Amino acid sequence: MPAAATRTAVRSTPIPAEWLQGLVVGASVLVVVYLALVPLAFLLWQSVHAQVAAGTVAPLSLDNFRNVYARTGTGRLVADSLRFAIGSSLIAFGIGTLLAWTNERTNAPFKRVFFAVSIVPLIIPGVLFVIAWMLLGSPKIGLINVALQALFATDFVFVNVYSLPGMAFVDGLHYAPLAFLMMSAAFRAMDPALEEAALMSGASVASVAWRITLRLSWPAAFATLLILFVRALESFEAPALLGLPAGIQVFTSAIYSAIHRYPADIGLASAYGVSLLAIAAAGLWLQSRITARGARHATVTGRGFRPRPIDLGRWRMPVAAIFVTYLLLIVGLPSLVLLWSSFQKFYAVPSLDAVRTLTLDPYRFVLAFPSIARATLNSIALAVATATAIMLVTSVTCWIVVKSRARGRSALDVVSSIPIVFPGLVLGLAIMIFYLHVDVGIYGTLWILFVAYVTRFLPYGIRYNSASMLAIHRELEESAAMSGASWWQTFRRIVLPLLRPGLVAGWIYIAIVSVRELSSSILLYGPGTEVLSVVIWELWENGQYVELSALGVLMIVALSLLVMVAQRLGGRLGVRIA
Amino acid sequence: MLSVRALSTDYTDGRGANVRAVQELAFDVQPGKFFTLLGPSGCGKTTTLRSIAGLERPREGEISVESTVVFSAAYGVFVPANRRGFGMVFQSYAIWPHMNVYQNVAFPLVAGRRRIPKDEIRARVLRVLDTVALDDVATRDATTLSGGQQQRLALARALVLEPKLLLLDEPLSNLDAKLRERMRFELKRLQRELRVTTVYVTHDQSEALALSHEIGVMKDGRLVQVGSPRTIYGRPANPFVADFVGTTNFIRGAVTSVQSGSSTLVVASEIGSVTALATEPLHAGADVVLTVRPEDVELSETAALGVNTWRATVDQKVFLGEAIDFRVRIGERLLLARTHPRLSTRIGHPIHVAIAPEKVLALRAGDA
Numbered sequence: 044m045p046a047a048a049t050r051t052a053v054r055s056t057p058i059p060a061e062w063l064q065g066l067v068v069g070a071s072v073l074v075v076v077y078l079a080l081v082p083l084a085f086l087l088w089q090s091v092h093a094q095v096a097a098g099t100v101a102p103l104s105l106d107n108f109r110n111v112y113a114r115t116g117t118g119r120l121v122a123d124s125l126r127f128a129i130g131s132s133l134i135a136f137g138i139g140t141l142l143a144w145t146n147e148r149t150n151a152p153f154k155r156v157f158f159a160v161s162i163v164p165l166i167i168p169g170v171l172f173v174i175a176w177m178l179l180g181s182p183k184i185g186l187i188n189v190a191l192q193a194l195f196a197t198d199f200v201f202v203n204v205y206s207l208p209g210m211a212f213v214d215g216l217h218y219a220p221l222a223f224l225m226m227s228a229a230f231r232a233m234d235p236a237l238e239e240a241a242l243m244s245g246a247s248v249a250s251v252a253w254r255i256t257l258r259l260s261w262p263a264a265f266a267t268l269l270i271l272f273v274r275a276l277e278s279f280e281a282p283a284l285l286g287l288p289a290g291i292q293v294f295t296s297a298i299y300s301a302i303h304r305y306p307a308d309i310g311l312a313s314a315y316g317v318s319l320l321a322i323a324a325a326g327l328w329l330q331s332r333i334t335a336r337g338a339r340h341a342t343v344t345g346r347g348f349r350p351r352p353i354d355l356g357r358w359r360m361p362v363a364a365i366f367v368t369y370l371l372l373i374v375g376l377p378s379l380v381l382l383w384s385s386f387q388k389f390y391a392v393p394s395l396d397a398v399r400t401l402t403l404d405p406y407r408f409v410l411a412f413p414s415i416a417r418a419t420l421n422s423i424a425l426a427v428a429t430a431t432a433i434m435l436v437t438s439v440t441c442w443i444v445v446k447s448r449a450r451g452r453s454a455l456d457v458v459s460s461i462p463i464v465f466p467g468l469v470l471g472l473a474i475m476i477f478y479l480h481v482d483v484g485i486y487g488t489l490w491i492l493f494v495a496y497v498t499r500f501l502p503y504g505i506r507y508n509s510a511s512m513l514a515i516h517r518e519l520e521e522s523a524a525m526s527g528a529s530w531w532q533t534f535r536r537i538v539l540p541l542l543r544p545g546l547v548a549g550w551i552y553i554a555i556v557s558v559r560e561l562s563s564s565i566l567l568y569g570p571g572t573e574v575l576s577v578v579i580w581e582l583w584e585n586g587q588y589v590e591l592s593a594l595g596v597l598m599i600v601a602l603s604l605l606v607m608v609a610q611r612l613g614g615r616l617g618v619r620i621a
Numbered sequence: 622m623l624s625v626r627a628l629s630t631d632y633t634d635g636r637g638a639n640v641r642a643v644q645e646l647a648f649d650v651q652p653g654k655f656f657t658l659l660g661p662s663g664c665g666k667t668t669t670l671r672s673i674a675g676l677e678r679p680r681e682g683e684i685s686v687e688s689t690v691v692f693s694a695a696y697g698v699f700v701p702a703n704r705r706g707f708g709m710v711f712q713s714y715a716i717w718p719h720m721n722v723y724q725n726v727a728f729p730l731v732a733g734r735r736r737i738p739k740d741e742i743r744a745r746v747l748r749v750l751d752t753v754a755l756d757d758v759a760t761r762d763a764t765t766l767s768g769g770q771q772q773r774l775a776l777a778r779a780l781v782l783e784p785k786l787l788l789l790d791e792p793l794s795n796l797d798a799k800l801r802e803r804m805r806f807e808l809k810r811l812q813r814e815l816r817v818t819t820v821y822v823t824h825d826q827s828e829a830l831a832l833s834h835e836i837g838v839m840k841d842g843r844l845v846q847v848g849s850p851r852t853i854y855g856r857p858a859n860p861f862v863a864d865f866v867g868t869t870n871f872i873r874g875a876v877t878s879v880q881s882g883s884s885t886l887v888v889a890s891e892i893g894s895v896t897a898l899a900t901e902p903l904h905a906g907a908d909v910v911l912t913v914r915p916e917d918v919e920l921s922e923t924a925a926l927g928v929n930t931w932r933a934t935v936d937q938k939v940f941l942g943e944a945i946d947f948r949v950r951i952g953e954r955l956l957l958a959r960t961h962p963r964l965s966t967r968i969g970h971p972i973h974v975a976i977a978p979e980k981v982l983a984l985r986a987g988d989a
Contacts, residue, residue, distance in 0.1 A: 518715035521676050524702040525709040525788075526778065527733030536732070540719040 064530040071439035072455060078498040079461040082473035086320070089476050090313035108314050116292070124276060124293040127211050127286075131278065132271035134215025138369065139222025140264065144252060146223075147230040148238070149355045151362045163374050165220045166602045168559040169280040170579050171595040175377030176213045177284065178384060178588075180204035186380060189392050205289040214281040216373050218274060222267055229263030230256070248355065262333050269330040273323045277466030279562035284583070294319040295468050295562070302472070302566060309476060316469040324464040378599065385592035405593035415578055415594065421489060422575040426557040429496040430550040437504035438512075438542055442534065445512040446520065463502040467562030470499055475566050487569040495563045500553045507549030508542060515541050551609040555602060622818050623650040623673070623786060628682035630668050642668040643679070644842040650835070653816040655809075659829040659853075660839035661865065667790060669839075670822045674709055674788050675702035686786055703733060708779030708817075709788040712795065714771045716763045722774055723759045726750060729782045745781060752811070753777045769800050776808075780815070787812075789821045793828060805831050826866045830854060838862050856900055860984055863912040870918070870956050872911040873986070876903050888983060892951045896928045897981035908986040917980035918958035920947060922966055925975040933974050935966050949974060 090108070145151045146158055164172065179186050182200040191201045203209055238251050246254065257264065282296040292300070294315055301312040355362055384390050385405050391397040409415055437459070443449055444456045462470065474495050478486045485491045515538065523533040539546075561576040568577050575598060582591035628646040631639050643665040650656040658666040671677040673684055675691065678699055684692040686707075691700040717725055723746055730742045737745075750756045753773040758766065766774060772792060779787060792808075793801045809832050812819050823829055829836050830850040837847045838861075846858040857863035860871060874890030884899045888909055897911055919925075924932075933949040933956070940962065947958045949972055956974070966972050 516713055516715065518711040518713050519717060521674075521702070522709065522711055522715035522717075522775075522778070523728070523732065524676065525674060525707060526729035527703045527706065527782070528728070529703060529733065532732050536728075537717060541717075543719075 061530070067439055067531070067534075068443060071436045072443065074436055075440050075455070075459045075501065078494070078501060079458050082465070082470060082477055082498065083461060085477040085480075086313055086316060086469065086473035089309070089473075090317040108317075110311060110314070120292050120294070120297055123207060123286075123291055127207060127214070127282065127291075127293050128272050128275035128278075130208065130211030131214040131218070131275035131281075132268055134212060135218040135222045135271050135275075136264075136268050138216070138219040139224075139267075140226045142219070142223050142366070142369065143226035143230055144256065145362055145366070147227050148252075148256065149362070151355060151359055151366065153363065153366070157366050157370070160370055160374055163220075163603070164217055166555065166559075166606060167217075167377070167599055168561065168576050168579070168595075169217060169278075170284070170561050170576055170583075171381065171598070172217045172377055173213055173280045173284045174579070174583060174588075174591065174595070175381050176204055176216075178380045178390075179376055180209060180213075184390070184392060186376075186392065204285050207286075207291055210281045210285045210291070211275075213285065214275060214278050217281075218271060219369075219373065221274070222271055225267045225270070226260070226264065229260045229267070232263075233259055248358075266330045266334050269326050269333070273326040273330075276319060276323060276326075277468070277562075279466075279468050279565075295466060298468050298472060299565070309472075312472055313476070316466075316472050319466055320464060320469055323466060327464055381592045381595050381599075383592075384589055385596045387589045390588040405589040406597075408590050409593045409597065412590075414573060417571065418573045418575050418578045421492075421572060422558050425489065425492055425496055425574060426554040428493055429500060429557045430553040432493075432497055433500055433504035433553055434508070434546050434550050437501065437508045438539065438546065439534075441505060441508040441512045442538060445509055446515075446517070459505055460502050462498050462500075465499065467499060467560065468566065471495055471563035471566035474498070474563070487572065489572050491567050492564060492572060492574065495567055496557050496560060499560070499563055500556060503553055503556070504549055507545045507552070511542050511545030512538075547609075551605070555605065558598075558602065622652040622654075622687060623656075623820065624683075624685050625649070625669070625673065626683040626685075628669065628672060628679050628684065630665070630672060630677065630679040642842055643672070646682070646842075646844055648837050648844060648847055650818055650820060652818055654834040655812050655819045655821065655832055657821045657823060657829040657833040657836045658839055659823060659826060659836050659866070662824055664839040665842040666822045666824075666839050670788055670790055670820060673786070673820060674707060675700060675705045706782060706784055707786045707788055708782060708784035710772075710775045710779050710790065710792045712791045714775040714792075714795070716766075716771050716774055718764045720763060721759075722750070722755060722761050722763050722766070725763050725774060726777050726781050729778060749777045749781045752780070752815075768796050769804060772796065772804060773807075776811070780817070783817075785818065787817045787819045789819065791823055792821075794823070794825070801828075808832060830866070838865065840865075857912065857982065857984070858900070860910050860912065860986075863982070863984065868915055868957065870911075870913045870915065872913070872954070874909055874911060876905050876907045876909055876983070878905055879903065885978060886983060891954045892931060892956070895976075895981060896978040897983040898979050899983045901985065903983060903985065909983040910986050912982045912984060913956075913976055913980060915946065915957045915959040917976060918949075918956060919975045919977075920949065920958050920960050920964060920966075921973050921975070922964075923973065925973045927975075929976045929978055929981065931974040933972050935968050935970055935972050938968065947972075 142157070146154050151157075178184070180188070180202045182188060182203045182205070185202065185204070188201050192198060204213055233256070238255055276293075277295065279295045279299070282291070282293045283299055286293060287296050287300070298312045298315045298319070301308045301315065383393055386401045386403070387397065388400055388402050388404055391400070440455060440459055444452050444459075465473070474491065475486075478491055478494075485494065519541065520533055520537060523537045528536065558574075559576060560574070561580065564574050564577050565580065568574065573581070575594070579591055579594060579598075582588075582594065626647050628643055629641070630643040631641045646665075646669060648656070658669060660666045668677060672679045672692070679692065679694065681694045682692070683690060683694065686705075690696070690698050691705050692698060717728070720728070726746045726749060727742055730737050730745060747756060747759070750759055753776055755770060755773055755777060758770065763771070763774060772795075775792065789808075793804055796804060805828060812832075821829075821832060830853070833850055835847065836850055836853045837844050838853060839845065840861055846853060846862045848856075848858075853862060853866055857866065863869045864871070872890045872892060872895070874888040874895065877887050877889045877894070879886045879899075886897060886899055886903060888895045888897050888911060890911060895911055897909075903909065924930075931951045933951045935947060936950045936955060937948040939946040943962070944959050945962045945964060947960060947964075947966075949956050949958060951974065958974070
């Protein structure tokens with residue numbers, strides 16, 4: 044029938060359902076854009092304005108940069124930063140890649156146990172890990188030195204973590220699990236037929252690993268190295284705790300020192316911060332370029348293949364020994380030294396005498412101390428609120444980026460990943476400066492920490508949500524629309540339930556990293572808003588090593604329990620963490 | 622019932638170039654009829670279906686159902702998909718994995734702003750599940766169903782609202798060959814029983830021929846022929862349709878004479894003089910393409926007499942079980958013929974070819 048004859052068009056009029064969509068989408072976009080852009084803009088603005096008295100308009104100048112780069116020490120600072128970052132990333136990469144290859148590609152024994160244990164260091168807060176290594180590797184009281192000196196009857200200093208190599212070593216060890224996870228993913232994605240073809244051509248296992256596996260995973264390997272390098276540049280705990288006492292400064296510790304001197308030199312800190320930001324951004328840009336190019340001539344077929352492990356033959360046991368050594372070093376020793384010191388009245392090197400003075404006093408102190416109880420509550424509240432807020436907001440923005448055809452959705456994608464280039468300390472600095480200038484009443488409250496955490500971990504939420512969003516077939520939503528469901532009904536009843544595994548996994552991950560967070564918190568906390576990692580820092584500064592150890596042990600136990608519960612729960616929900 | 626007028630759609634591809642997916646499309650579907658859009662991938666058939674569904678917003682044109690305009694570029698009307706009240710079965714079935722069979726089917730009844738009492742929902746869900754023979758698995762997890770069951774579940778979900786229009790996007794393409802054939806019968810039975818107006822999209826010509834009341838063949842975003850399955854197969858309007866629907870032999874030639882008062886003409890072709898049928902007026906001298914279906918090429922070992930007979934040699938043959946495909950050579954020209962398997966002439970041996978004049982269609986060369 045001719046449609047022109049009767050024209051009873053149903054006009055689409057705005058009804059509550061559409062207002063709801065506008066509201067939810069609009070609010071989420073605003074939050075993300077505000078969080079991602081404001082600190083960046085303000086930090087840049089601040090860095091080009093000279094330090095003047097409050098209340099006057101600061102003149103635009105490059106004085107801060109001139110100050111920084113005219114200093115005699117700056118050349119050394121840049122060089123030390125690069126040496127530290129290169130050293131740390133190479134150590135992490137070397138260990139992580141070896142472990143990943145063994146774990147993914149060979150028939151080494153006890154693989155499952157190793158996999159579980161080797162990611163434990165990711166749970167240990169950086170500040171605890173570094174302090175544990177101080178107790179192990181300090182020239183005077185370090186257990187390793189004490190033991191070796193007793194063994195060889197000498198006063199030779201075997202290891203000294205208060206040095207650039209020491210810093211790089213400790214930091215590299217702590218982040219080896221990150222390299223391990225990234226390289227495992229790369230090895231897992233590779234078609235084993237490529238290796239088998241090399242084996243069939245008569246190549247040895249070592250030659251296959253070197254000439255085929257590593258070459259094929261080169262884009263992934265280089266991307267991993269860059270990420271480790273940028274992350275090491277941003278590392279705060281090892282440079283501050285190990286480097287500053289030894290007079291070694293890198294960007295992060297220099298920023299911290301500039302703010303913690305009297306009077307605080309915020310302009311200088313900003314200039315350092317912008318320099319660090321520029322290097323980090325360049326590194327991550329390069330990394331994304333490599334990843335994008337790697338994807339084009341990918342070795343990944345995506346077909347359902349079952350990787351066949353390479354037979355190590357008589358090397359199985361030696362390789363297992365390497366594993367055990369690694370686990371002992373990275374998981375065993377630091378945990379044991381913290382455990383030992385947590386049962387002491389005053390810190391003492393382990394000995395028969397010291398065994399007699401074992402005490403539960405530090406635990407009594409930790410459990411009774413009111414500011415520790417408050418810090419625990421603060422940390423839990425922040426972790427829960429941050430993880431919940433991020434996962435909900437990014438589920439909406441990821442929907443816009445992945446599913447909608449809204450204009451500017453790729454810009455939203457770029458904007459929302461800006462926080463990833465912010466070193467924690469620089470982000471803390473930017474947020475501190477901004478809320479000092481723009482007084483909305485959150486400075487010095489938990490809210491400013493909340494803002495910092497949400498900003499800092501936003502990209503993680505996006506990563507988790509967009510991965511699972513991509514896996515949701517477009518037609519699953521379209522069929523809901525054809526069933527008459529509004530956007531909000533579709534989002535709530537179809538999209539969110541389908542996202543659940545990713546939501547849960549991301550939530551747990553963000554909750555854990557929130558509890559560990561130190562480098563932003565250290566600039567933003569105030570009296571009454573300390574968090575656990577800050578309390579550990581303060582205990583260290585006060586020399587309360589045994590109490591610190593007790594708190595650390597409790598924290599590690601609690602976080603490990605959380606991860607275990609999550610894995611259990613995750614098994615049922617189909618969640619995979621990391 | 623459904624009326625599509627002057628529909629045009631374009632979209633920007635990955636590199637920002639404008640792609641014209643559908644151009645100036647127009648067709649009507651009568652109430653209760655099964656209409657199929659048939660064409661190769663990328664011809665715009667799915668875009669057209671999605672435009673009718675409201676999942677895609679066309680650039681130009683008008684779509685109306687019964688007397689309701691659901692899309693009109695000129696009047697700025699665009700009713701969103703969730704208010705059109707059509708049922709749709711997707712290529713992937715789009716079964717929601719977090720719901721069981723019952724919940725999947727009940728969703729259209731509880732979504733939107735409908736307020737339907739609980740027991741009525743229950744009754745309607747069970748009734749439609751019964752129609753597609755899934756009533757015994759109502760409480761099962763939707764993901765545990767077999768391919769054929771998922772397909773029927775998707776159909777039940779699309780039918781539960783008793784839609785004015787049912788849209789099907791290659792619903793059988795994910796099934797294996799045997800199941801596909803069974804579901805074809807099932808789908809046809811359901812559609813004829815429920816008399817629901819249906820638009821079906823497929824690239825599979827045998828599906829289109831088996832199911833439809835009417836077929837629209839599409840190419841490069843345009844409809845090139847609309848007609849009943851018999852017309853489409855037996856009287857293709859141009860070489861593209863002849864080639865796409867079924868297998869065919871093409872022979873080039875030029876018209877030498879036209880018999881006045883009838884549509885029979887004589888063509889000088891690659892294989893000599895051929896008497897053929899014209900579906901449109903052609904005059905002497907026109908360049909034509911002759912098309913003959915393989916099953917209309919008759920082979921025999923004894924000599925044939927009359928018009929359209931040739932002597933040929935067997936070039937190649939393929940045994941298919943229910944038939945044999947012969948490739949025979951007439952001069953330099955190869956011709957495909959499908960015959961009963963009892964014919965067993967050896968390769969290289971001579972054979973006689975005969976084609977009934979009404980089985981040779983002369984189509985204007987250069988068309989589509």
